[in-house]
Amino acid sequence: MVEPLAERTRDLYADAELRLLGIIARQLADGLEAPSWIERKLSAVQAVRRASQAVVDELGKAVTLDVHDAVAEAYNTGHRAAVAELGALSDRARRLVDDVTPNAQAVDRLAAETVDLLAETHRSILRAVDDGYRAVVAEVTATPLLGTGTRRQATQDAMNRFADRGITSFRDRAGRHWSMTSYAEMAVRTSVGRAATEAHTRTLTDAGVELVTVSSAPRECPLCRRWEGRVLTIGGPAGARTVEVEHATDDGRMVPVRVAGSLDEARAAGLQHPNCRHSVSAYTPGITRVEQAEPDPEGYEAGQKQRAIERNIRKWKMREGAAVTPEAQRAARAKVRQHQAVMREHLAAHPDLRRNRVRERVGAGNLPDPRVTAPGRDQVERARVWSGDERTMREMSDDQLAAALRTPLDDRAHARIEAEADRRDTEALLDRAAPRGRLAHDLTGLSDAELGRIVGHVDDADALRIAAEMDRRDLAARLPGVRADLVGVSDEQLAGRFREAL
Known part of the structure; x- marks a missing residue:
């Protein structure tokens, strides 16, 4: 009910990411055939940084307002959902719960936590744009230039790789890289989910409801399958057991209810993970009929294939936005149409699936790349920059310095590379002058x-x-x-x- 609220924030970050990629692409395309292209691009770093800073500043203001609105709306949605589920209560009891003012302090706390979390990544966004721009220029510089056509292709290839990665602004403890859009959507979806859940469970608890049931969702994933259609306790200890509760309409009559564990236990085991389709609702003893779960592993696999097609569509849309030349832009647009045709064929083969065009837009989806790249040549050169002395820097070739620039570097490492590049430029200039x-x-x-x-x-x-x-x-x-x-x-x-x- 509330996860779509995160789409507004995701769209803000997706738009910002496209604008940042466009800034880089336009700067690289300017004067692409000029002999002094490399020198001009290296001197344009400050201009790229200023333009990126303006985009990030504008993004920060919009996100602050949007997150507070989304969290407040999610909290109210969870509160209203709980009130609607209390149909078995007396009118007086329902009015009492419905009149309770949502906890403004909880809303402000969750919103402020999310804004702070996102604001911390904005500096990383600027660093990623700076590093990405420098890496593209360095990669093109390291390519043997046989003519402007070769330079144009090398620039487009480097931008394609940058667009495929996205503007990566966060790396979690598992070593997974999150793009700025995915991380923002994940953070806001988590926040609005917590707000709705907190309001929902608090309202039910205030009304004396202690049990909830998990819905049966189509194409469930293995993490959630064991909890489908089960009864859980809002509080209390973990573990499956049978509890005695009073019948909802027959005073004094106790009925046994088999519970699968607590709500916190189920969430810790994976229930209501990102993109989860399951919800919980109030369980009224003697009245609520628990849904019978019907496993659908084939449907789950078909749904996962649909997600893969959506990722391909988003990938080529990103490449279209990062195109340096009109030819690359037309090629990327043709690839988008090709994968959209694959999507239509897949949906025709699985009529139970529905196409959600929002998920095909740039920035949709909030899962990071699970792959952790093994240390390679670039990482080795980065280590030499970090740990070597001045003699090491002098011994490194231009290709090796360019390889180090393609990796995340701190300000000190960047300063060392820039100082060495300046020394070499001065030396070459003196040889000529x-x-x-x-x-x-x-x-x-x-x-x-x-x-x-x-x-x-x-x-x-x-x-x-x-x-x-x-x-x-x-x-x-x-x-x-x-x-x-x-x-x-x-x-x-x-x-x-x-x-x-x-």
Whole structure:
């Protein structure tokens, strides 16, 4: 009854995830054929970070309001459901229970806990976007570039892998990675479920009801099968037993009721897990007729296959949102249609199944990837960055540094890689600008930024030559009709801009 309330929060995170992927894809696609693409993308990290921060800030404000509304609505739903189940009580007793004001403190507590839990992941979201963007650029950089076509394909392949993973912002104790959307939906579904259950059981307990029965749901999973149609106690000890309770309408008459255990015991064993179809309702001794459970393992398998098809549809929709080129976008859209056709065939073969298009939208589903990736080359290179010294960093190749960047890293590790990359860039620049320790005769091929980087690595005479070149450019920028934004770029960069303008 209340799990759909989590869909609103899930949609907020799904929309944010698509927007973040779009920010990365658009930034990578900009100037893809320019010779200086790699340098421009590395310098655009701050722009990606600012745009992502704006999305996350907006997300945080919307989630806070949505979670409080969802938890309050769930609590009221659980309260009203319990009142509706108390039909065997007298009118006066039902009115007494119905007039009880829902516990505002419990609602605020559950909502605040959930908001805090989600807010903790927002920093991880920004880190994941930053790491993902850097990893894509590093992966493309490490690819032998034979032409712009190769770079375009390498960029799209890297973005496909990033989109398949999603923006992973949380890793649980079992080593499973949760995407931001899945984790948010799981957290809110848990919260609204707790709110509804707490209101439901508290209302029943206030009315003197101590027993509940578990519904019989179609296509039940193995975790819940043993509890279907069973009677449970709201409180009390665990374990199966027979209890004597008074008949609901025959005063003084005691009837034996076989209980399978307590509600807490059943939940600890897996009942009402995420995506569970089972609910509990008040058990009235002598009146309630317990549903007979009918196992349906074939239906369960068909339902699981439907979930797999839904995952494929979501996967290709994510790839469509992360497409760098129009060709990749059209290919992903065709794959979406292909898996939607598979879904129609599956539903035609199993008429008892119903298509829920909401589950085919990006972000639907709230289970993490159960696979734990074994340590591979990337993890080995990450360990070298974390534990090695300066000599280790110098010995690592560009490919090895790029492999480490494809793994989750803390700020210290990122700083070490950036420092080493900066050292190598400076070294390469000096080889070009001051071969064998002497400043090149022609400085027009060097930009203002490049001249500024090498001025501290040359002698006083060459430093004066650099200062003179900078003065010449400043003077040229003040001439009538001269564009100041083009004076500080090198001849090579001017040629790149010319090719882009054609």
